[in-house]
Amino acid sequence: MRAVQITTHDGPGAVRLADVPDPVPAAGEALIAVRAAGVSFPEVLQTRGRYQLSPTLPFVPGSEVAGEVVMAPAGSGLAPGDRVAAFTMLGGFAELAAAPVTRVLPLPDGTSFDQGAALPLNYLTAWFALVQRGRMRAGESVLVQGAAGGVGTAAIQVARAFGAGTVIAVTSTHEKGAVALGAGADTYVLAESFKDDTLAAHPGGVDLVVDTVGDDRFTDSLRCLRDDGRLLVVGFTGGDIPSVKVNRLLLNNISVVGVGLGAYGVTRPTHVREGWNALLPFVENGALAPVIGEVFTLDQADQALRLIDDRRAVGKVLLRP
Ligand SMILES: NC(=O)c1ccc[n+]([C@@H]2O[C@H](COP(=O)([O-])OP(=O)(O)OC[C@H]3O[C@@H](n4cnc5c(N)ncnc54)[C@H](OP(=O)(O)O)[C@@H]3O)[C@@H](O)[C@H]2O)c1
Structure with missing residues (x-):
């Protein structure tokens, strides 16, 4: 072949x-x-x-x-x-x-x-991140980094399908912002000013950040979280793997949560099928497209x-x- x-x-x-x-x-x-x-x-x-x-x-x-x-x-x-x-x-x-x-x-x-x-990869990752690792509750607000990308567009749709409130996309350009809106985001903010624009659009901060980028956006992503918020570590497309001063987590009662789909499935052979079964009704009704x-x-x-x-x-x- x-x-x-x-x-x-x-x-x-x-x-x-x-x-x-x-x-x-x-x-x-x-x-x-x-x-x-x-x-x-x-x-x-x-x-x-x-x-x-x-x-x-x-x-x-x-x-x-x-x-x-x-x-x-x-x-x-x-x-x-x-x-x-x-x-x-x-x-x-x-x-x-x-x-x-x-x-x-x-x-x-x-x-x-x-x-x-x-x-499979993007939607199972988004489901695992938001629903399982992030324990997203109905009505919670979600900020998605790299929102016009593969995992990003999937995360917007999975957040929506599983009952999120406001979904805010972060993109580097207006063209990518339009893609994120097309995927179902309520609004987008540009990466260069995303912290201030997010907090202006959603005073008090968001409940969840899906972080596919890492690098120098990480600390500002933490600053976008409200009390009890969770940042989901999905990837590092920005290049560098960031560090966190853990007093920031203590002072603000926020969490940084690792998301590794492949590693999780190694000892749980039925995990992928479980995720697929959760996604299928939304694939069939068009919510996940x-x-x-x-x-x-x-x-x-x-x-x-x-x-x-x-x-x-x-x-x-x-x-x-
Ligand atoms: N944890 C897991 O289980 C899991 C599973 C699958 C994928 N991942 C990871 O998730 C991340 C996203 O994957 P993907 O397939 O969605 O990638 P993708 O389609 O290429 O999207 C990534 C987005 O990252 C942003 N970005 C910021 N800085 C960048 C840079 N220097 N170079 C390239 N892109 C940059 C871009 O958005 P802007 O231009 O708008 O900033 C881009 O749209 C990757 O790190 C991947 O390894 C993790």
Whole structure:
């Protein structure tokens, strides 16, 4: 089959389309004919060897796909031809991908393969962050950093679907602000003045911050929290991993909460399916409708990765084999 490989740690431009042997599913795994694969920030980090999941070179990246089941273990409830999404972790940038059946997820008839490939990583992360780790209550206000990106647009929609009050987006440009509004945010503020603008729009502060950026925005994100507020640490697209002086947490009765979807699932094999079951009704009623950005073919994977690396991506970037 054809697949995109990371062969060196020289960045997005160094990925290669190659002919490789078809994956052989291990016990408990299904084989999927990939129709669309999601491209995300972690794959950009993997091209530089800077992500926590960094296999021996060469390897095929790709954490999520949508497609049709080719082969599945007996008794798994899956059959050839079933339309599915899958959280593959690796191997998705290919014509065929294998995944444990616990991470192969039924795709509703009305959901396209493009939408299906945009759901697993970002929407499960947003659900895990807001609902499980953040314990979001109905009516709580949410500030989303990197709000026009993949996780950001998902977090806006998950917050809405699960009963948030005001949802405020933080974006670097007005164009990205418009994307965040299209995803369902009530308003957006520009990154350069987000603390003052957030506190002006929402005096007293917000209940939750979904932080995909970290870096020098982190302390101002904490300053946006109200009493009992929670900052959800999701990612560090800004580059640096910030530190917190914990007296700030004590004095203001606020929390910083880690969110690591992949790590959480390692010892909880049913976690992904639990999240998917929670999301499905909102996928079916249209409340969760991924914002699809640019779509590329497998041989354009370098362009897809560069788009994210250059901060030009909005919504979900996809590859179609
Ligand atoms: N914890 C988990 O379980 C988990 C799961 C999935 C992803 N993640 C992480 O979540 C983060 C977001 O991933 P994503 O796929 O949503 O990325 P994305 O689509 O590229 O969006 C990231 C956003 O970050 C902002 N940003 C700020 N500084 C940036 C910079 N120097 N370079 C690039 N973007 C910058 C950009 O918004 P503006 O231009 O508007 O500022 C951009 O829209 C990543 O760090 C990823 O590793 C974590």
